[in-house]
Amino acid sequence: MAPLEPWEKVLVDNELYPETVHGQIPCADCHNGDSTEEDKHVSHEGLIPNPSLDAEGSCGDCHPDVVAMNEFSLHTNLAGYHKVLDARSEPEDHEALQEMFGNHCSSCHSSCGECHVSQPNSVGGGLIDGHMFNETPSMTRNCTACHGSRIGNEYLGKHEGLRPDVHFRQGRMSCVDCHTGHEMHGQPAQCNDCHPGIEDSIIQPADHRYSGVQTPRCETCHVPVALGNDGIEMHEQHSGDLSCQVCHSISYTSCDGCHVAISDKTGNPFYATDDHYLSFAIGKNPIRSYDRPYEYVTLRHVPIARDSYAFYGDDLLKNFDALPTWVYTTPHNIQRETPQAESCEACHENPDWFLTADKVHPDELTANLPVIVEEIPSVEKPEISIQDLITDPTTEIPPAENFASEEEETQSSDS
Amino acid sequence: MAAPVPEPQAVALEVTPTEEPTSTPVDTEESVEPLPADTCVDCHTDKDLLIQTADPEEEVINENEGEG
Numbered sequence: 001m002a003p004l005e006p007w008e009k010v011l012v013d014n015e016l017y018p019e020t021v022h023g024q025i026p027c028a029d030c031h032n033g034d035s036t037e038e039d040k041h042v043s044h045e046g047l048i049p050n051p052s053l054d055a056e057g058s059c060g061d062c063h064p065d066v067v068a069m070n071e072f073s074l075h076t077n078l079a080g081y082h083k084v085l086d087a088r089s090e091p092e093d094h095e096a097l098q099e100m101f102g103n104h105c106s107s108c109h110s111s112c113g114e115c116h117v118s119q120p121n122s123v124g125g126g127l128i129d130g131h132m133f134n135e136t137p138s139m140t141r142n143c144t145a146c147h148g149s150r151i152g153n154e155y156l157g158k159h160e161g162l163r164p165d166v167h168f169r170q171g172r173m174s175c176v177d178c179h180t181g182h183e184m185h186g187q188p189a190q191c192n193d194c195h196p197g198i199e200d201s202i203i204q205p206a207d208h209r210y211s212g213v214q215t216p217r218c219e220t221c222h223v224p225v226a227l228g229n230d231g232i233e234m235h236e237q238h239s240g241d242l243s244c245q246v247c248h249s250i251s252y253t254s255c256d257g258c259h260v261a262i263s264d265k266t267g268n269p270f271y272a273t274d275d276h277y278l279s280f281a282i283g284k285n286p287i288r289s290y291d292r293p294y295e296y297v298t299l300r301h302v303p304i305a306r307d308s309y310a311f312y313g314d315d316l317l318k319n320f321d322a323l324p325t326w327v328y329t330t331p332h333n334i335q336r337e338t339p340q341a342e343s344c345e346a347c348h349e350n351p352d353w354f355l356t357a358d359k360v361h362p363d364e365l366t367a368n369l370p371v372i373v374e375e376i377p378s379v380e381k382p383e384i385s386i387q388d389l390i391t392d393p394t395t396e397i398p399p400a401e402n403f404a405s406e407e408e409e410t411q412s413s414d415s
Numbered sequence: 416m417a418a419p420v421p422e423p424q425a426v427a428l429e430v431t432p433t434e435e436p437t438s439t440p441v442d443t444e445e446s447v448e449p450l451p452a453d454t455c456v457d458c459h460t461d462k463d464l465l466i467q468t469a470d471p472e473e474e475v476i477n478e479n480e481g482e483g
Contacts, residue, residue, distance in 0.1 A: 006472060007465035014460035027455035035455045040468050043454055149482040255482055263478050273481030303481075 001140050004119070009126025017131050030058055050121065052113035059112050065194075066112075072186030072205040075110045080208040088304070088317045096313040103269040104260045108146065115142050115184070122146060139174040149276075150253045150300075154333040159278060162250055165333050178216040210328050214291045218244045234341065243285070243297040245330055247341040251278040252331035256361075258303035261311035273303050280340075282347075283355035283371040286324050299355055299371055300329035306363070321367040326355055348379045 017023045028035045030051040037043035051058040055076075060067040070076050085097055107122040114120045115137040119128050128134075128141045137143060144152030157164025167173040187194075191203060206212045219226035225235050234247065257274030283299040285292065302325055309316045340347040347353060354373040357365065365372075458464055 006469045007462055010459055011462055011465060012456065012459040014456070018456075027453070027459075031455075033455070035453050038454050040458070253482065258481070266476055266478065268476075268478065270478035271481070271483065272479065276482040 001145065003124060004126040004128070009118075009124075011127065011130060013130025013132060020132065022131075022133050050111055050113055050118075050125070052111040052117075055112055066181075066185050069186040070112075073184060074186070074206060074209060075108075075115075075184060076186065078106065078109055079206070081105055081108075083207050084304075084323060087322045088319050090318045093313065093316045093318065096316055097309065100260060100309045100312045100316075103262065104271060110146070120145050136174075136176050139176075143175040151332045154252050154331055157333075159251070159253075162278075162333060163335060166335055180216075183215055210287055210292070210330075212291065234344075240293055241295050243292075243294040243330070245298040245334070246282050246294075246296055247347075248334045248336070248338060249280075249298055249331040250333050250335055250338055251280045252298075252300060252329070252333060253277070254279040254281075254301035255303035256301060257305040257308070259305070259308055259310070274305075276303075280353055281326060281355040281359070282340075282353050283326060283373055285328065286371050287328050292328075296373075296377075298329050298331060299324075299326040300331070301326050324368045324371045325364050326360070326368050326371050344379045348377060351376050 026035065027033070031048050032051075033045065033047040034043045055067045055070045074080055081101070085101070086094070089097055110120055114125075116133050116135070117128070117131060118126055119138075119141045123145045128138060140152075144156070153159055154162075155165045155168055157169065163169060167177075171177075187203075187205060203213060224230035225232075225239075228236055228239055238247070253276055255273050255276040258271055259274075260269065260271045262268070263270050279301065281299045281301075282296050285294050285297045286299075288294065304317075304320075304325055306315075306317055306320050340350070340353055354376050355368075355371060356376075357372050357374075360368050360372060458468070
């Protein structure tokens with residue numbers, strides 16, 4: 001993605017923009033400043049470059065329903081970061097971590113404008129379409145501008161030798177085809193706030209990208225898979241046991257050891273990661289729940305280290321082992337056919353694809369105990385599959401082993 | 416013997432009296448307040464002007480290492 005030129009960042013489309021609803025609003029109503037002054041510096045006094053940082057003040061009058069949800073949006077509240085930082089630390093260290101967060105992490109906070117008008121400030125900001133308000137954010141200028149090093153590269157096939165996600169390659173789908181505005185804008189706990197119904201329904205707002213109701217989910221579109229009647233034996237065998245990505249994703253990026261600090265030279269915050277690499281790791285599901293019932297899932301290493309925030313204090317992550325460093329992940333590089341899904345043996349007899357203890361850094365073994373695979377699952381092929389019965393209902397079902405018949409049990413108890 | 420031709424008679428024209436001019440002149444057009452100047456649009460829709468008036472680009476030293 002080529003960077004925007006300085007003039008591009010502030011150029012307004014003189015033909016199209018005035019014809020829009022937003023184009024009827026005087027500039028100063030949102031951006032402040034003085035629209036009667038010809039001198040640039042005078043007219044820019046008090047200028048608000050990103051008025052939608054105050055969503056309620058700038059967008060709420062016309063979009064009250066969306067703005068009302070804004071506080072629940074993970075893009076706004078960054079709750080996922082706070083959740084994992086809090087879990088790995090003690091309250092006494094939260095002040096130092098908050099300073100760290102403000103310097104290094106809060107730039108991920110996105111305003112309405114950074115999705116619908118401009119590109120995110122974290123990648124330089126600026127208008128991407130002559131100040132036109134786009135209901136659908138741009139995949140490259142908005143979504144993957146931030147979600148680029150992992151999701152963007154995987155989805156668009158930017159890793160050498162690895163194909164793009166089939167949803168992009170063949171489906172020509174963009175992010176919003178799965179990740180709707182409803183998900184992005186956030187939702188309150190009480191469903192009846194927007195969806196009047198008979199019964200009260202409470203679904204807690206997501207406090208992490210992988211919390212709560214799974215949305216989006218593959219089965220929403222791939223219904224025969226969900227129903228178990230697509231004729232694919234592996235779906236029948238592993239339905240519910242494995243996340244879809246275990247069989248259908250390919251190698252994806254993992255990162256090690258991110259350390260943050262303020263530069264002595266420039267006074268600017270910066271980060272440095274020890275390493276990043278392509279990996280594929282199947283492990284135990286660390287967040288197994290009703291919404292994510294899988295026993296095995298794909299895991300990605302996140303670049304958290306015990307001394308990641310050493311610049312801000314000693315031992316700020318006293319509970320470092322509270323969470324795994326190999327985390328639940330949904331790589332966006334889905335393929336119909338993958339090496340691990342060629343056959344049962346291709347996966348079950350290949351320990352390289354499983355996160356075993358030898359692949360975990362010794363300092364992180366304790367943290368990753370919940371996800372490490374101690375014993376590679378073996379292949380247990382049933383003699384008769386459900387598909388066989390569907391094909392030929394007269395198929396003779398062999399007797400169950402290790403269970404005595406009722407008559408045999410009665411005889412043994414009498415003797 | 417031919418029928419008599421009626422004599423043309425003078426017909427009094429109705430004259431609408433003109434109004435006396437009033438002491439206060441009445442404007443024939445409504446006064447229009449001039450539109451407030453909007454230098455924002457004048458400048459921000461002119462690519463060449465934006466290039467001319469752009470602040471000098473500051474060199475950004477990227478000290479980050481590795482994937483973000």
